[in-house]
Amino acid sequence: MLCQICHKREATVHFTRIVNQQKVEMHVCERCAAENSEIKINIHNLLSGIMGIGTATGVGQKTHSTIKCEFCGMTINEFNKTGLLGCTKCYEVFGDSITTMLKRIHGNVKHHGKMPKNISSTIKDAYNLRSLKEELQRSINKEEYEKAAEIRDKIKLLEKSMQGKEG
Secondary structure: OEOOOOOOOEOOEEEEEEEOOEEEEEEEOHHHHHHOOOOOOOHHHHHHHHHOOOOOOOOOOOOHHHOEOOOOOOEHHHHHHHOOOOOOOHHHHOHHHHHHHHHHHHOOOOOOOOOOOOOOHHHHHHHHHHHHHHHHHHHHHOOOHHHHHHHHHHHHHHHHHHHHHHO
């Protein structure tokens, strides 16, 4: 399919826009898409819409316009528009918003994936130890004492192994 603007190159960008409650589809080449200001998509607005940032706040919460970093002066609205923080204090001030955003995007705020191959074994062991302790606490809360005993034994072995590596 040829570009609907220049009619010369192959259309590789396809988008749909609603204009006056009517669906308008455009098929354009990359060059025309980059040059046409009506086609350009603001990625921050797109992600904000997907994540629900800027929607109404719940009862008892601060409104977005009142949350402001006292150190650098950045507001939550500026953060939502740019996706960038102004200073290290912003992490504390906007912590709830950042956590909510990460949960919407990734489903969790804690990394549960692969680790780099060159990471030291002590860091891996410490990470595994922390995970086992969390799992132990969950088992105790669920009153799964047999499983908790197995996890406790794994923790003891791992701690003993870690002490052997240090000494």
